Amino acid sequence: MSERERARERDLVLAPNEYAFIADETKGNINAYIGPYKSSLANTDQPVVFDIESKRFSRCSLEEAILPFAVAPVGWYLVLKNPTDDGEHPKTGAINNLVELEVGRKVNLPGPVAFALWPGQMVRVIQGHHLRSNQYLVVRVYDEEAAKANWKNAVIKPQTPDEDAPAEVPELTPDLTMGKLLVIKGTEVSFYIPPTGVEVVADVGGEYVRDAVTLERLEYCILLDESGNKSYLQGPAVVFPRPTEVFVQRGSARKFRAIELSENSGIYLKVIAPYRDALGHGHEVGDELFITGKDQMIYFPRPEHAAIKYGAQAIHYAVAIPAGEARYVLDRNTGRIRLERGPCIFLPDPRKEVIVRRVLDRRQVELWFPGNASALAHNEHLARSGEGSGAPVPAQRREATEEAPAADASFGGNDFQRAQSFTPPRTIVLDTRYDGAVAISVWTGYAVQIVSKTGERKVIVGPATYLLEYDEVLQAMDLSTGTPKTDEVVDRTVYLRVLYNKVSDEVEAETRDLVQVRVRLSYRVNFEGDPQRWFNVENYVKFLTEHLRSLLRGAIKQHSVQDFYPRAVAFVRDVVLGAQGEDGSRPGRRFDENGMRIYDVEVLGVEIGDEGIETLLVGAQHAVVEQTLTLDGERRRLELTRERERIEQEVQTIQAGTQQQRLRLQRAEVEAAFELERAKIHTEAEGRKARLDSQLADQESLDAVHAAGLARRRSTSELELELSDKQLLQRLRELQGEVNAVVDKAKAVSPDLIAALQAFGDKALAEKMAQSMAPLAILGGQSVSEVLARLLRGTKLARVLEVAGREPTSADEGDESGSD
Numbered sequence: 001m002s003e004r005e006r007a008r009e010r011d012l013v014l015a016p017n018e019y020a021f022i023a024d025e026t027k028g029n030i031n032a033y034i035g036p037y038k039s040s041l042a043n044t045d046q047p048v049v050f051d052i053e054s055k056r057f058s059r060c061s062l063e064e065a066i067l068p069f070a071v072a073p074v075g076w077y078l079v080l081k082n083p084t085d086d087g088e089h090p091k092t093g094a095i096n097n098l099v100e101l102e103v104g105r106k107v108n109l110p111g112p113v114a115f116a117l118w119p120g121q122m123v124r125v126i127q128g129h130h131l132r133s134n135q136y137l138v139v140r141v142y143d144e145e146a147a148k149a150n151w152k153n154a155v156i157k158p159q160t161p162d163e164d165a166p167a168e169v170p171e172l173t174p175d176l177t178m179g180k181l182l183v184i185k186g187t188e189v190s191f192y193i194p195p196t197g198v199e200v201v202a203d204v205g206g207e208y209v210r211d212a213v214t215l216e217r218l219e220y221c222i223l224l225d226e227s228g229n230k231s232y233l234q235g236p237a238v239v240f241p242r243p244t245e246v247f248v249q250r251g252s253a254r255k256f257r258a259i260e261l262s263e264n265s266g267i268y269l270k271v272i273a274p275y276r277d278a279l280g281h282g283h284e285v286g287d288e289l290f291i292t293g294k295d296q297m298i299y300f301p302r303p304e305h306a307a308i309k310y311g312a313q314a315i316h317y318a319v320a321i322p323a324g325e326a327r328y329v330l331d332r333n334t335g336r337i338r339l340e341r342g343p344c345i346f347l348p349d350p351r352k353e354v355i356v357r358r359v360l361d362r363r364q365v366e367l368w369f370p371g372n373a374s375a376l377a378h379n380e381h382l383a384r385s386g387e388g389s390g391a392p393v394p395a396q397r398r399e400a401t402e403e404a405p406a407a408d409a410s411f412g413g414n415d416f417q418r419a420q421s422f423t424p425p426r427t428i429v430l431d432t433r434y435d436g437a438v439a440i441s442v443w444t445g446y447a448v449q450i451v452s453k454t455g456e457r458k459v460i461v462g463p464a465t466y467l468l469e470y471d472e473v474l475q476a477m478d479l480s481t482g483t484p485k486t487d488e489v490v491d492r493t494v495y496l497r498v499l500y501n502k503v504s505d506e507v508e509a510e511t512r513d514l515v516q517v518r519v520r521l522s523y524r525v526n527f528e529g530d531p532q533r534w535f536n537v538e539n540y541v542k543f544l545t546e547h548l549r550s551l552l553r554g555a556i557k558q559h560s561v562q563d564f565y566p567r568a569v570a571f572v573r574d575v576v577l578g579a580q581g582e583d584g585s586r587p588g589r590r591f592d593e594n595g596m597r598i599y600d601v602e603v604l605g606v607e608i609g610d611e612g613i614e615t616l617l618v619g620a621q622h623a624v625v626e627q628t629l630t631l632d633g634e635r636r637r638l639e640l641t642r643e644r645e646r647i648e649q650e651v652q653t654i655q656a657g658t659q660q661q662r663l664r665l666q667r668a669e670v671e672a673a674f675e676l677e678r679a680k681i682h683t684e685a686e687g688r689k690a691r692l693d694s695q696l697a698d699q700e701s702l703d704a705v706h707a708a709g710l711a712r713r714r715s716t717s718e719l720e721l722e723l724s725d726k727q728l729l730q731r732l733r734e735l736q737g738e739v740n741a742v743v744d745k746a747k748a749v750s751p752d753l754i755a756a757l758q759a760f761g762d763k764a765l766a767e768k769m770a771q772s773m774a775p776l777a778i779l780g781g782q783s784v785s786e787v788l789a790r791l792l793r794g795t796k797l798a799r800v801l802e803v804a805g806r807e808p809t810s811a812d813e814g815d816e817s818g819s820d
Contacts, residue, residue: 010041012062019090019116020065023048023057030057030119032096039095052122070123072111077155077193081106081122089115105143107196110155126208128193129200131186133159134212136240138201139194141180147197148176155193159186181243186212213239213247218258220300222248230303234258259299264318266292268350273304288351290316308350318347319355319435326437326467330354337470339437358438358470359383367494368440368474378434438468445499447527449475449535459531461498475535480542483520484508487542496534498527504604505545509556511564516609517556519572523548524600537594544596548589551575561608568606576601 014020014035023030023046030048033039041047047065048057072078082101090096101120110128117123129137141147181201184192194200200208213221215235223231223245230248233239235255241247247254259267271287283289283304291299301307307314321327321342329340332352340346348355359382360368360375369375442448442462450458453471460466468474474494480487484506503523510516523544527534537543555575556564564571576598577586589598 010043010045010062012037012039012041012047014038014066016092017069017071017114018066019069020062020067021048021050021057021119022046022065023059030098032090032098032116032119034090034092034094034096034116037093037095050117050120050122057119067117069114069116070125071114072109072125074112075128075191076111077126077128078109078111078113079106079124079126079199080109082118082120083107084118090118092116105146107146108150108194108198110193126200128155128191129184129208130191131159131184131189131209133186134214134238135186135209136212137184137192137208138210138243139182139184139198140201141176141178141182141197142199143197144176144178145197147195150195150197151176152195154195154198155191156189157191159188159190183240183243185240187238187240212241213255215239215255218298219255220258221255222301224248232301232303234300259301259315261291261293261295261297261299261315263293264345264347266290266316266347267299267314268308268316269305270308271304272306275302275304290349290351292347310350316347316350318345321346321436324465324467325439327435328356328358328437328470330356339467339469341467356470357382357435358468360438364473367476367492368438370493375434437470440466440468440474442466442495445497446495447498447531447534448494448496451475457532459534461531477535478539480539480545485541485545487539490539496527496540498534501525501527503541503544505548507549507552509553511556511559511561513560513562515561517561517564517568518607518609519552519568520604520606521548521572521576522602522604523576523598524602526597526599527595528597529595531595533593533595535594537596540594540596543593544591544598547591548576548598565606565608569603572603573601 012020012022012033014033014037016036018035020033021030022033022041025044025046041062047060047062049060049065049067050056051058070078070080082103083105084099084101087107088099096118098119101118103120131137176197182198192200202208203210215221215233215237217236219235221233221239223233223239223241224247225231225242226244231245250256261267267290269289269291271283271285271289274282274284276282288308289305319327321340321344323343326339326341327346328337329346329348330337330353332354337356360379361383362376362380365372365376365379440448440460442460442464444463447459447461448466450460450466450468450472451474452469457475476492476494477496478487478490478492481489481491483504485503501524503525505521505523507519507521508516509519525544552572552575555571559571573586574580577588577600580586588600591597
């Protein structure tokens with residue numbers, strides 16, 4: 001590297017708004033070079049920079065030593081540490097020696113401002129703080145004297161549309177002590193630059209401007225003070241915390257919705273500080289409250305309340321108890337369990353009421369609900385989980401001072417929304433089979449006995465549904481089973497069949513002649529009278545069968561097998577049901593001990609113990625049956641013959657009667673025809689006579705009519721003749737007048753004129769005819785005159801042609817033809 005290049009590298013060139021710190025290593029001074037400026041540095045001049053962290057000067061290259069001015073435009077401000085005593089800044093375009101600094105102090109300089117720093121000074125450029133009406137600043141007094149001296153120098157713009165309105169400076173406490181925190185509210189100030197002695201405190205995220213909480217209706221927020229006290233503020237409002245307060249947050253939410261209550265919901269509270277409510281009622285520490293929608297529909301927490309929660313749920317809701325169901329409710333103070341019956345919506349008071357479940361052991365479930373596997377599984381689950389019939393111990397109680405859902409972040413103003421499609425109504429499913437009291441459904445024809453721990457008994461007769469009290473159980477009974485009935489294996493149940501009960505049994509007895517018989521029976525039983533007696537006998541099946549076995553054995557012993565076997569059914573019915581009355585009914589057998597009555601018995605079979613005797617009895621019975629069947633066959637044949645002959649006789653009688661009836665009908669028909677013919681002849685004779693008499697009576701009238709007609713025709717004819725004569729006379733007169741007129745005209749015409757006219761006419765006619773007949777004459781080879789003479793022979797024109805033929809000269813012919 002050449003000397004010139006080394007010298008160029010030691011040249012310090014500063015543009016406007018640039019400066020650099022150069023240390024004189026021989027003296028230890030640090031000079032500030034302010035641009036625009038150019039200087040060639042000596043070998044003892046070392047570029048340095050001020051390290052803000054270590055607060056020391058560090059060596060650097062010349063390029064790194066060149067720094068820009070500290071610039072704050074309008075709306076910004078500079079926080080300058082270690083200012084000079086007089087507030088002067090290094091002069092531009094020169095070298096500035098180190099001056100005395102007020103180390104440890106700092107000043108706020110609002111823009112627009114730009115200057116270079118003295119060695120050892122530190123600066124931070126901060127944008128002025130723009131505030132909306134729901135924003136605020138927290139400022140702290142770091143220099144009490146400077147704050148008091150410069151408070152009025154703060155840059156403050158009021159939060160008002162009127163620019164001419166004076167700025168409202170927030171009032172401070174009388175003494176601005178060191179470390180005092182103040183709140184600058186956006187509702188009062190729209191722009192703020194702190195004065196010297198006051199700094200704006202940034203939040204945890206490094207932001208200076210903080211958001212207040214805007215509360216709508218039905219919203220609230222919680223402010224926690226450094227003293228531990230909480231404040232509950234309700235909307236609508238913009239909430240600015242005091243300098244010592246912070247917002248209580250749940251997650252990211254700082255505002256909460258008020259708790260909506262209804263008549264079927266409530267909130268359980270404990271008083272943690274004494275107070276008096278709006279009605280003037282005093283509440284002491286430790287009091288418990290249960291507020292429902294009947295007390296207030298909207299609940300806002302207050303600092304004296306702490307919510308008592310079971311699990312995570314703060315609101316207690318009512319339960320629906322359908323008709324025919326109930327819930328066990330435990331009184332937490334007395335330990336008494338009562339039955340809350342439906343239909344109702346039941347909201348227990350958690351201060352003294354707890355809904356409990358009753359757990360039935362496996363034996364009770366199988367006895368009360370036979371075959372119900374789901375009921376058995378449910379009660380076993382309750383027994384394993386520890387819920388149910390023991391003393392109800394609520395879940396671990398947790399207290400919290402507030403609990404509310406976070407406010408919705410979307411737009412929540414008043415509006416109406418109407419869906420474009422059908423929205424089905426909300427539907428819920430109530431499955432309360434195992435939630436409430438134990439319900440016993442007694443079917444038709446059955447009964448159960450309810451026994452309480454106090455010894456009270458009651459009998460429920462079906463059909464009915466009974467809800468057991470918490471201390472009530474069902475009385476069980478044992479029923480003998482098998483055939484014949486024994487108590488070796490019993491069927492334990494709580495349901496007594498009181499109508500149309502059926503008990504089967506087998507009785508072994510001995511006849512008078514020492515023959516063993518076995519009778520299979522089926523009793524039909526009803527329970528009658530007072531229901532309280534029905535359960536007096538624990539095993540009514542055993543009681544019934546043993547008593548009737550004794551009766552039947554005694555009765556059978558008095559008869560031989562030959563007497564008993566043929567009439568076993570009637571014999572048994574007489575013994576069990578009593579003798580048949582005149583109306584055919586039997587009284588039945590009553591048991592006064594438990595109100596049981598046998599109203600019918602069926603004999604299902606009778607067996608003889610000795611097979612030989614049974615064979616003889618069966619053979620004798622077969623012989624009797626065979627003889628009886630033979631006699632019945634002969635009787636039936638006799639009856640058949642008798643009936644057949646009787647039918648044949650009736651057929652003959654009916655046929656004879658039919659023939660006689662046919663002859664009678666024919667005779668009546670002939671007589672009727674004769675009478676009809678005679679009536680016709682008589683009628684015709686009478687008609688002719690009547691017609692002749694009528695004609696004779698009409699002759700005179702006809703003569704008079706004929707004469708009158710002739711006279712009319714004569715008058716008419718005479719009138720017509722007279723009219724015709726007059727018309728003829730009139731016509732004659734007309735003709736006579738016409739003749740006279742013609743005569744008068746003829747007299748006026750002279751004979752010469754007549755002859756001339758006639759001649760002229762004849763000639764003209766002849767000429768026309770000649771012209772017309774010329775073609776014919778040519779064809780026939782004759783002259784025209786000859787053809788015309790032959791055609792007009794015998795007419796007047798023939799004479800004219802003759803005269804014309806006699807004239808000799810052609811001139812005359814020419815004249816004649818011209819005259820024609």
